[in-house]
Amino acid sequence: MKKFLNIENLTLFGLIAGILGGIFFPEIMKNFKILGDIFLALLKMIIIPLVFTSVLVAMLGLGDIGKFGNLGFKTFIYYMITTGLSVLIGIILVISLEPGKGEKIIHTIHHTSTPHQLSLKDLIWSIFPTNPIKSFVEGRVLQIIFFSILLGLAILKINNSKMESLYKFFDGLNDAFIVLTKWIIKLTPIGVFGLVGYIVAISGYNVLFSLWKYIITVILGLLIHAFLILPLLAFIVGGYNPYKYFYQVREAILLAFSTASSAATLPVSLQVSEEKGKISKEIAGFILPLGATINMDGTALYESVAAVFIANLFGIKLTSGQIFIIFLTSTLASIGAATIPGAGLVMLTLVLNSVGIPLEGIGIIMAVDRFLDMIRTSVNVWGDLNCAKILDKII
Numbered sequence: 001m002k003k004f005l006n007i008e009n010l011t012l013f014g015l016i017a018g019i020l021g022g023i024f025f026p027e028i029m030k031n032f033k034i035l036g037d038i039f040l041a042l043l044k045m046i047i048i049p050l051v052f053t054s055v056l057v058a059m060l061g062l063g064d065i066g067k068f069g070n071l072g073f074k075t076f077i078y079y080m081i082t083t084g085l086s087v088l089i090g091i092i093l094v095i096s097l098e099p100g101k102g103e104k105i106i107h108t109i110h111h112t113s114t115p116h117q118l119s120l121k122d123l124i125w126s127i128f129p130t131n132p133i134k135s136f137v138e139g140r141v142l143q144i145i146f147f148s149i150l151l152g153l154a155i156l157k158i159n160n161s162k163m164e165s166l167y168k169f170f171d172g173l174n175d176a177f178i179v180l181t182k183w184i185i186k187l188t189p190i191g192v193f194g195l196v197g198y199i200v201a202i203s204g205y206n207v208l209f210s211l212w213k214y215i216i217t218v219i220l221g222l223l224i225h226a227f228l229i230l231p232l233l234a235f236i237v238g239g240y241n242p243y244k245y246f247y248q249v250r251e252a253i254l255l256a257f258s259t260a261s262s263a264a265t266l267p268v269s270l271q272v273s274e275e276k277g278k279i280s281k282e283i284a285g286f287i288l289p290l291g292a293t294i295n296m297d298g299t300a301l302y303e304s305v306a307a308v309f310i311a312n313l314f315g316i317k318l319t320s321g322q323i324f325i326i327f328l329t330s331t332l333a334s335i336g337a338a339t340i341p342g343a344g345l346v347m348l349t350l351v352l353n354s355v356g357i358p359l360e361g362i363g364i365i366m367a368v369d370r371f372l373d374m375i376r377t378s379v380n381v382w383g384d385l386n387c388a389k390i391l392d393k394i395i
Contacts, residue, residue, distance in 0.1 A: 007186060011366065014189035015196055018363075022200025029197035036198060039191025040359045042184045043349045048139055050181060050346070051333065052148050053174035058294045059152025060167040071395065075287050078387050079295040080331070085229055086379075087330045090221045090301035091308065091323060099213035099305075100312035127328070139353060145332045181346060188345075188366065195363025211368055214309045218372055221301050226379045230297075230386050238390035248276040249385050256381040260373045262292040265381050273385055279392045287391060291384030296334035298376030298383075303351045304330040310352065310361030322355045329354040345369055 021029040129135040129143035136144060155166050231242035246253070252269040256262065269288050273279045307326050311318050318326070329351045345362065352359055 007188060010189040011192055011370065014191075014193035015366070018193040018196035019200055021193075021197045026201035029201040032194045033198040035194030036191050036360070036363055037194070039184075039187055039194065040349065040362065042187065043346055044139075044353075044359075046177060046181050046184055047346055047350050048136060048144060050174075050177045051350070052136070052144055053170055053177055055145055055148035055294070056152050056155075057167070057171050057174045058290060059149055060155060060163070060170065061290065071283075071286060071391065072290075074391060074395070075290060075387060076294075078390065079291065079383075082230065082233070082383055082387070083295065083297050083300045083331050083334055084327075086221070086225045086297040086301040087304045087327050089224055089229070090218075090304040090330075091327060093217050093221045093224075094305045094308040095323075097213060097217050098312065099217050100309045102312075139350075185346075192363060192366045195360060195366070199360065199363055211364065214305070214365065215368055215372070217309070218302055218305050219375060221305060222298055222375055222379050225297060225301060226382055230383060234386050234390060238386075238393045240389065240393060242386070245277060245385075245389055246382070249273060252385065253378050253382050257374045257378040260370070260377045262296075262377060262380050262384070265377075266292050269381060269385060273388055277385065277389060279388050283392045283395070284388050287388040288384050291387055292381075294334075295384050295387065296376075296380050298379030299347065300330045300334035301379075302372060302376050303333065303348050306348055306365055307351045307355065307357060310365070311355075311357050313361055313364065314358060316357060318355065325355050326351060345373075 018029070021032070127143065127146055129140065129147050132143070132147045134140075135147065155163055231246075234240060234242035234245065249269070249272045252265055252272050255268050256265040266288060269292075270284055273284045273288065274281055277284075304326055307330070308318065308323075333347045333350050345366070348362060349359055352361070
């Protein structure tokens, strides 16, 4: 019975109840919007501290700034390139296929945030903080990530005992935030019930039929990245057969699909990469744990597609500057995505906030998020394994 009442099934029940309530009892369901609002508020509450500690712990996990200058630097650059490419694929596909566009289903829902044209100066200042405390208060994620990386590198240069103390403190704090995130994710069924019920009550159930095009867009992007872009990099840079390597490490990728968790997959990833992939223990032991923390190709692609899809549903026409902010935020925010199921949904709130897209749209995509989470986590792990193989070949 306990297994039956898992978070996925309860979310499905919440979705169905919200749809039925919105259709048959629209006036009543409008009052339940507060449940969805509370859920979104909790997501917003955890996002900034989680990003800060996750990125900082990932940097401190290097142990030595010298590693960042050699293996760590190359790993970081590789992850940024592949994540950026995945987001670019997602943006190209979502602009081309236009899922959700023309639906005109959420114009009746009040939203106060409106995207505005950004100048080059605005784009620059969206990355470099003048006051880190102000960045935390205002939730400026790009500035927080930039500050976290610099602070992490600075801590790596101080006395070893002090560095280890700070590492233990922030690592423990990060674990606490992950536990808190898990608690919030357990409230997903209630949040889905409130948000979907309200949207259906206001706009009708036709909104849900637009999801098929969104699902196709996300899956198509993930398949292109996993079986074209990453193999191409493997063949050109690493000089090995990526599809043969995929078969060798398939156990980890299948586990990632079933668990939707990079962290849960990590022990198997380490084992198959060393025993079947013939990667050195030092390379695998450094790259794969780091990748499980900061390399989220699939998650970043999903966030970019979801952001534009939700904007389309609200009838918001995004400017080129806003699209660029989505690219940057999706790429960099994936660094702070926790390695637990559903964490990508938490990070999506951050991407939506960065361009002024109403968070209510999250309630719609929650209906299919778990299934897409399984696929994008598989892509995340496949990207980690490829990075380890490539750097093992060239270093």
